[in-house]
Amino acid sequence: MSSTAARTPSRAGWSIVARQELTELWDSTRGPGVLLGFSVLLAALSYLVSADAGINLLDARESVGVIVQTAIALGTLTALVISSDAISGERERGTLESLLVTPLHRRDLVIGKLISATSMWVAAILVSLPFVVVLARGPGVAFDAVIVLVVAGSLVAAALTAFGLAISSLAMSNRVSLASAISIMLLLAAPSRLPGVTANGVLGSIFIKLNPVSAGLRLANEVLVGQQGWADHWSLLVSPAVAAVVLTAVAIRLSGRIELGDAR
């Protein structure tokens, strides 16, 4: 084998990284462990909102709304945890330098890791679907619930996964990366918990629509609990969609600024 001539990779760099990352995520305790935690939480919540009438203070539609919103929030969080570890984790474990001295383009490194982290959300959807379908069958909103989960949830998850990766590219410590990403996610999710009057006011409404996380969660509430049609609330998908595109572009753009960190 001669290294003299620069060889064209047999596959795109991002697909090589994605496959390796997916294997590393799912063929270890990390991916399955996080998914198990997610499943247990969702199962416990589903039980609380549906099984015990004495505890359950919600009607059937509200129960579905709570489960879908929780699945989106927690599922997104799992993908965020994985993506915010993606680059800073390599840096901290001392594996980044070996990657940076290969011909792999840094953009491909980020795209491959983005795909791997997104798989966490896909797995979260798959785990959530049975809970959502069973709960939503009673009030007859199973179709809407699944669509909200898949469409709104995927846009929010894509936005936050890219956001976590962007932070991970810049943060010199894994702890900083993880803490920053989760804090900002909680900050973004908080407005969806605003009291009804504030949230329904003009400013509150605009703020919720501009915030991709609260917009996605609000959509689930309006469609599943408020019994309002998609046509009235499609605008709530705009900010998650824009955030997904913009933050993915930012994460890829920031790949050029990935540095080793411990230069001296």
Added chain:
Amino acid sequence: MPTSTNTPNRLHCRGLTVKYGEYVAADHIDLDVAAGEVFGLLGPNGAGKTSVIRALTTIIRPADGTATVAGADLSDQRTLRQRIGVLPESSGYPRSQTGLSYLRFYGELFGLSRAEAGTRAEQLLDQFGLGRTQQRISHYSRGMRQRLGLCRAMINAPEVLFLDEPTLGLDPAGKEDVVRRLADIAVQDGTAIVLCTHLLDEVERVCDRVAIMAAGRLLTTGTVDEVIDSSAVPRTSRLRVNPDDVAAAHEILDRLDVVEQMQFDNARPGDLDLRLASVTSPTASSQVLTAIVAAQIEIRAFETDRASLNEAFLALTTATGAIS
């Protein structure tokens, strides 16, 4: 094997300067390493060795200077990276992967097909004694991980191999094995090897030439002998004459400028321990012998101990204040 006009330089850098803000980590470094040469880059902690390696492997951008590595300019990063192998000092490893999948991944990053990368990975695992390919890296000993790092650095059959402390964590037999393999790789494959290590015994055995850095500056470059000579470490000699002649010999040698220090060995009458100014006066040993022979004193033995690279290293770096 010193560089010559007949041997193409695989690494050539001039005035390479690395700065972190105002701090100058490497100051106008000039290096040449030929194909098939093992080159030792030495220096105390903080000397700037790792900064030089990181600049030459495109990890950090130098503030000044030019360099070509394996025929590629530093600005042509992708081509350069395709042709080099690097084992960083504090290299980490994904614990959940097997050695085979880890190496295959790197092979693919260097443009090999999955099948080619697998074959190459198996060859290297066998070559470095890591043949149990289904074992996860988490079960590897430190020495095994270090050897795996060497395999990874060689997955693309590099033209230039940068190794930062490659024997770290290895037992004596493991160190010996790696050093022997490095020498073989340089000779058989014509790979230029840049070796950073604190183990100067290894360097003395395996390196064709060495450079010593301290405080970001290059203090000296040359063969091990040249570097020892340039360090001005005095050589010690032992002269043995008939015990009856030892006083006369002492008197004669006392008059020679090249003898800096002299003392009797009370345990062995007839022996004189000499410290010669061998650096400033390369003919010091000859002058001593000539003077003794001229005085018709019978010489029973004369031995000269060569200064070690370790002594030279300490002398050079202490002189710069890098080591107190």
